[in-house]
Amino acid sequence: MTTQNFTSLPQELQLATSAHVKYIQSLDSRKDEYDYWLTEHLRLNGLYWGLTALHLLGHPEALPRAETIDFVLSCQHENGGFGAAPGHDAHMLSTVSAVQILAMVDAFDDLETRGRGKAQVGKYIASLQNRQTGTFAGDEWGEEDTRFLYGAFNALSLLGLLHLVDVDKAVDHIAACANFDGGYGVSPGAESHSGQIFTCVAALTIAGRKELIDVDRLGRWLSERQIAGGGLNGRPEKKEDVCYSWWVLSSLEMIGKTHWIDKEKLTNFILSSQDTDKGGISDRPGDMVDVWHTCFGIAGLSLLEYPGLEPVDEVYCMPKSTIKRVLGR
């Protein structure tokens, strides 16, 4: 089953590109929606998810570039870190999203001239590393999670400042999060979880230390995420969810084992989770759409080489063209 024949898919199971573009564009006008203000602490992250999806759909211009840059810079603090929205305290996750957004719209110069500059951002991220354990906190209050470790590596490598942190210690910490089933958890001893696996594998890839991964065991565990309906779940005996199309698939890509799942079935599952009228993708067919699942559903389809999509970088979850421009590879 090596060839994908997308033209043989029925009309309903095609990617509704223009609907998705409109959906993402409409997001910033849904200001009175209750859910929208409840997720204010995710606003900058939301912008990253929306922008990534647009770039992969081939419509990077759909969000206004100047306003995007203005908004991102307005979230920056004295210490270089970015908050989730203007007035919100700086946090690792929003800082990473900020760097990714600026990379995609090619605005590092603006960061230098109008923002606090790359060096200051790097300094902020580096300050969040726990120098004893090697792991990273999300903010000054110290919640530690391998997501922050991956985020730090992601942003610092894009800024060319990975040397600011103790990479080896961080790598040791990741190794300590490895489990008996081949997977990785949020912290040592925690259950293997696809999301955490992605962060650990991607961080190891950026650090050039993939040899620490038990590839066969992990690949086996990841392949087992695909359930009968074709979708992927996050842990054994859990429901399938479109966002795992990214976390699991990109992990498989990084260890070179994407052929260990049925790609066509996964493609069908993602496409069935679209709202082809109003746009957007949900966690599984029939549920409400949101920008998070839209981003990762499209990223998953890009990894599956769905025609018409820009290639996505499996480590950074950004367009390969951006990574090529920023890192020169």
Place this chain on the structure above:
Amino acid sequence: MPPKSKAATKPSKSLFPPTNPTTTTTTSIQTTSSSEPSTEPTTVLERSQQRYEKTRPFEAARQKQGGSSKLSKEDQKGWICDQLLHLTNRLPQASRSRLLGPKASKEIWWTINGTNSIDRGLTKKPKPHSTWGTDRNGHDVGSYTIERFDERIKKRTALTALLVSSRVFRENVEREKRGDLDARSGCPVIVTEREIDDERVRRSKMAALKKELYGEITGKLAGSVEWEDVVPIPHEEPEGALAAIAYPADYAEAMSYLRAVMATKEYSHRCLRLTQHIIAMNPAHYTVWLYRAACIFALKLSIPDEIEWLNEVALANLKNYQIWHHRHLLVEHYYPTIASDPEALAQFAKQERDFLIAILSEDTKNYHVWSYRSWLVGKLGMWEDQEELKSIEALIDEDVRNNSAWSHRFFLVFSNPEYSTPGKGATEADPKCPQHIVDREVQYAQQKTYLAPQNQSPWNYMRGVLVKGGQKLASVHAFVEEFVVKLGDETGEEIRSTHALDLLAEIYAEKGETEKADLCLRRLADKWDKIRAGYWNWRRQCLQSEKKAGPEQPGEEVTVA
């Protein structure tokens, strides 16, 4: 009013308005509609409009006719006189007489006097919406009936009275702060409890009246005496921001007060209450949690009490992870106070476990709860705690498919510092691990496998244990075979677990029986687990290349014939 004539009869300044408007001098006014018998006004607007027309008949007529040029000659003159009167009325006598000679003054008075334009005339014609404004429902107050309007006036008066008293109270609060002395008694000004209570009542009355009259909603905090001294910091939204948000009023108000107290680094009980208030509206706002923790620590409040409160919030917000980080911070803070007291430690561990059991019964696989639980085991050293192990077993009994419980068991047993080598890889054999533990765990996994053979958790577990114990997979060959019946048989083949078949392939490979291993993998790829054909075929390829002792080709796609 007597017919106008230039005869020198002294005009008498009429003190009374004409009883019948039809007796006014000018015929055209007579014929305009304002001279029709007046109907009783039903609304305030009508009343004022009638009054306007009575007292400013020339101006009213001019407006109605559409300009002074449309008026009759007499009415034009009347209008000019009315205008002159109004223009000069407020001037001092001397200036007035300079502008208007005695003859002109007399004439003006003759013309206008009966209308009482100056005494009772309205300067502007009453208009809907603009004269009295709109009420809270957007209706023109001018459209109110007279009675309803009077009631409104009464309420406005009451509100004004309350505002005055409230201002007195606020001034007294300021004076008390400054240490001012009361002018009469000479003693320092104090604000009594009674006065505060009275002010509270007053404030709620004011808020109610404001809402009724103007639809204004007074925020709970802005209206409360407790927050009197704090100037809230409203949210700064950059102009035309991408993705701007409209907040509900309550939340916006509470956040503006939070910003204010965070700016001054106030850690007090009222701040604690404020964080609780905000958390109730938006438990995902992480800054609020961090600030709450700061208050708890600064006020040196009882951590167990806070945890009790937190339990309720956790049960109501199962998907929230800030709650668990908050708990983590609390326990970190609390631990040093009980670390040297084994009884207190045991007691605390039990309390924690009881709650974890309760919340897991609501959401058995909650990742944040489980990762907190594994952290707690390490922090409180619960490795040998039999209750912990029993609790996990109970969960697995309830649902053998609970992978989180299996994962926690592995951690509890094999990360026990008693028999684990620090730094050993998770999938590496650990010689420190005692055989009896390995045997016990393998047994346990096998028992549970029978309950649901296709459930992957006990299979992963058993395999993980064997690897940890450095034991050959073949040691469980007999067990695995129980799930694979008549392998390769066209009609009678029965596979009760694909995981068994997977493990069987590994066992055959371990034993060097490559053909049988290949058969297992082929059956998986072709029939029993087609969705993972890519993986099974890769395994087959590995077998072949191991046989040839050649290098593996990772990542190569295999075409299935």
